[in-house]
Amino acid sequence: MSAPVRIGLIGAGRIGASHAAVVARRVHGASLVAVADPRPGAAAEVAGPLDARAETSVEAVMRADDVDAVVVAASSVAHRDLVVAAAEAGKHVFCEKPAGMSLAEIDDVRTATAKAGVAFQVGFNRRFAREFAAAHEAIVAGRLGDVRQLRSLTRDPGRGPSDPDGVPPWTIFTQTLIHDFDTLNWLNPGAHAVDVVATAGSLTAPGHPTLLDHATVVVTYSNGAIATAEASFAATYGYDVRAEVLGSEAMVTMGEGAQSSLRLHDGSGRLATTAHSDTELLLDAYTGELEELVAAVREGRAPSVGADDAFAAFAIAQACIDSFTTGGRAAVATAVPQEA
Numbered sequence: 001m002s003a004p005v006r007i008g009l010i011g012a013g014r015i016g017a018s019h020a021a022v023v024a025r026r027v028h029g030a031s032l033v034a035v036a037d038p039r040p041g042a043a044a045e046v047a048g049p050l051d052a053r054a055e056t057s058v059e060a061v062m063r064a065d066d067v068d069a070v071v072v073a074a075s076s077v078a079h080r081d082l083v084v085a086a087a088e089a090g091k092h093v094f095c096e097k098p099a100g101m102s103l104a105e106i107d108d109v110r111t112a113t114a115k116a117g118v119a120f121q122v123g124f125n126r127r128f129a130r131e132f133a134a135a136h137e138a139i140v141a142g143r144l145g146d147v148r149q150l151r152s153l154t155r156d157p158g159r160g161p162s163d164p165d166g167v168p169p170w171t172i173f174t175q176t177l178i179h180d181f182d183t184l185n186w187l188n189p190g191a192h193a194v195d196v197v198a199t200a201g202s203l204t205a206p207g208h209p210t211l212l213d214h215a216t217v218v219v220t221y222s223n224g225a226i227a228t229a230e231a232s233f234a235a236t237y238g239y240d241v242r243a244e245v246l247g248s249e250a251m252v253t254m255g256e257g258a259q260s261s262l263r264l265h266d267g268s269g270r271l272a273t274t275a276h277s278d279t280e281l282l283l284d285a286y287t288g289e290l291e292e293l294v295a296a297v298r299e300g301r302a303p304s305v306g307a308d309d310a311f312a313a314f315a316i317a318q319a320c321i322d323s324f325t326t327g328g329r330a331a332v333a334t335a336v337p338q339e340a
Contacts, residue, residue: 002298004029004030004031005029005030005031005068005069005092005293005294005297005298006030006031006033006066006067006068006069007023007030007031007032007033007067007068007069007070007071008033008034008035008036008061008064008067008069008070008071008091009023009032009034009035009036009046009052009061009070009071009073010036010037010058010061010070010071010072010073010074010082011036011037011072011073011074011075011096012035012036012037012039012042012043012045012046012047012073013037013042013073013074015073015096016035016037016046016071016073016074017046018286019071019073019286019290020032020035020046020047020050020052020071021050022283022286022287022290023071023290024050024051024052025050026287027287027290027291027294028291028294029291029294029295029298030290030294032047032050032051032052033052033053033064033066033067034047034052034053034054034055034060034061034064034066034067035047035050035052035053035054035055036054036055036056036057036058036060036061037055037056037074038056038057038058040056043055043056058074058082058085059085062085062086062089062091063089067091068091068092068297069091069092069093069094069119069293069294069297070082070086070091070092070093070094071093071094071095071290071293072086072093072094072095072096073096076096076098076101076174076175077101079095079096079098079099079100079101079105079109080099080100080101080105080106080108080109082095083095083099083100083109083112083113083120084108084109084112086118087112087113087115087116087118087120088112088116090116090118091118092118092119092120092293092296092297093113093118093119093120093121094121094122094123094289094290094293095109095120095121095122095123095310096122096123097122097123097124097175097178097179097182097310097313098122098174098175098178098310098313098314098317099122099307099310099311099314100310100314101174102314102318103311103314103315103318103333103336103337104336106307106310106311106314107311107336109307109310110307110308110310110311113307114307119293119296119297119301119302119303120302120303120306120307121289121292121293121296121303121305121306122305122306122307122309122310123289124179124182124183124186124289124305124309124310124313125179125282125285125286125288125289126179126182126183126241126243126282126285127182127183127186127285127289127304127305128284128285128286128287128288128289128291128292129241129254129255129282129284129285129288130284131254131255132183132243132254132255132285133288135187135243135245135252135253135254136186136187136189138250138252139187139188139189139245139247139252140189143247143249143250144245144246144247144248144249144250144251144252145247145248145249145250146223146247146248147187147188147191147223147225147245147246147247148224148225148226148246148247148248149225149226149227149245149246150184150187150188150225150226150227150228150243150244150245150246151227151228151229151230151242151243151244151245152179152180152183152184152187152227152228152229152230152242152243152244153180153229153230153231153240153241153242153243154176154177154179154180154230154231154232154240154241155231155232155234155235155239155240155241156176156231156232156233156234156235156239157235157236157237157238157239157277158233158234158235158236159204159234159236160203160204160205160213160233160234161204161205161211161213161233164202164204164205164208164211167210167211169210169212170212170317170321171212172200172212172213172214172215172231172233173198173200173212173215173217173317173320173321173324174314174317174321176231176233177215177217177229177231177317177320178313178314178316178317179241180229180230180231180243181193181219181229181312181313181316181317182305182309182312182313183243184219184227184229184243185309185312185313185316186309187243187245188221188223188225188227188245190223191221191222191223191225192221192222192312192332192334193219193220193221193222193312193315193316193319193332194220194221194222194331194332195219195220195319195329195330195331195332196217196218196219196220196316196319196320196323196329196330196332197217197218197323197328197329197330198215198216198217198218198319198320198321198323198324198330199215199216199217199324200212200214200215200216200320200324201213201214201215202214203234204233204234212324213232213233213234214231214232214233214234215229215230215231215320216228216229216230217229217230217316217320217323219316219332239277239278239280239281240255241255241278241281241282242254242255243255289305292304292305315332315333315334316332318333319331319332319333
C-alpha cells in the first residue's frame with residue numbers, strides 16, 4: 001500500500017485533539033479524513049483547522065469508504081464497543097489505553113480484531129519515546145545482563161483533581177499506572193508479572209470515598225525480577241515520566257522530569273524547565289506510535305504493540321485493585337478469570 005493511510009478519529013476531547021493534530025501535521029503517509037464526536041460542535045472544532053470533515057455520528061466514520069483506519073480516543077468505557085465495531089467494519093484500529101475496562105472486554109477486542117484480520121494497536125506511547133526505545137534495545141541486546149530490578153513512575157501536573165467526584169474509581173491503576181505496567185513488562189522481555197502488592201491513598205482530598213491520587217505498586221516477575229511502579233496526581237512542578245532498569249551487568253535510566261536537556265546555571269543554582277502535559281513532554285512518542293500504525297497498515301503486518309500487551313498491562317492493574325481491596329498480595333491473571 002503506497003497511498004496515504006486515511007484516518008478517522010473518534011473522540012474530540014483533549015487527547016483526541018492531540019492525536020488529530022499529530023496525524024494531520026506530523027505523520028508521514030497519513031491523512032486525517034474525519035473526526036467524529038456526538039457532542040455538538042466538538043468534532044468541528046478539531047476537524048476544521050485540520051481540513052478534515054466533522055461528523056456527529058461515529059457510525060458515519062465506521063461506514064466511510066474513504067477511511068482505512070480508526071483512532072479511538074473516546075471515553076474509556078466505550079473502547080471495547082468502538083474497537084469491535086471498527087474491526088467488524090473492516091477498519092484498522094489504534095485505541096487509546098485501556099483497550100477495555102476488564103480483562104473480558106480486552107479479550108473481546110483481541111478476538112474481534114484477529115477475526116477481522118485488521119491491524120490493532122494500543123496507545124502505550126512510552127515504547128516510542130527515544131530514550132525508552134534506546135533502553136529497550138540495550139536490554140534486548142543483553143548489555144544489562146539479567147534484569148533484576150525495575151522502576152517506572154508517572155506524575156501528573158497540578159495539585160490534584162479539581163473535581164474528585166469526577167474521577168472514576170481505580171483510575172490511578174487502570175488509566176495512569178497502566179502505562180507504567182506496560183513499560184515494566186516491555187523492559188523485562190521474556191518474563192511475565194506473577195503478583196503485586198498495591199498501596200494507595202487520597203492525599204489531595206483526604207477521606208474521599210473513592211479517589212486514589214497516589215499509589216505505589218510492587219510487581220514480582222517470573223524471572224525473579226522485582227519492579228516498583230509509582231504514580232501521583234499532584235506533581236506541582238510539572239508532568240514527569242521516568243524509568244530505571246538494573247541488570248546484572250549494567251543499569252539504564254530514562255527520563256528525569258525535565259522538558260529538554262537545557263540547563264541554566266546562575267546565582268540561584270541550576271534551573272531545568274519541566275513540561276506541563278503529557279502531549280508536551282512526549283510529543284515524539286505520540287508521533288511515533290501513530291507512525292507505527294501507518295507503517296503496519298502499509299506493510300500488511302501487526303503493530304509492535306497490540307492486544308496481548310493491552311491484556312498483560314490491564315491484568316496487573318486488575319491485580320492492583322484486588323490487592324488494594326484485600327490488603328494483601330494478589331496474583332496477576334494470564335487468562336480471563338472464569339466466573340464461579
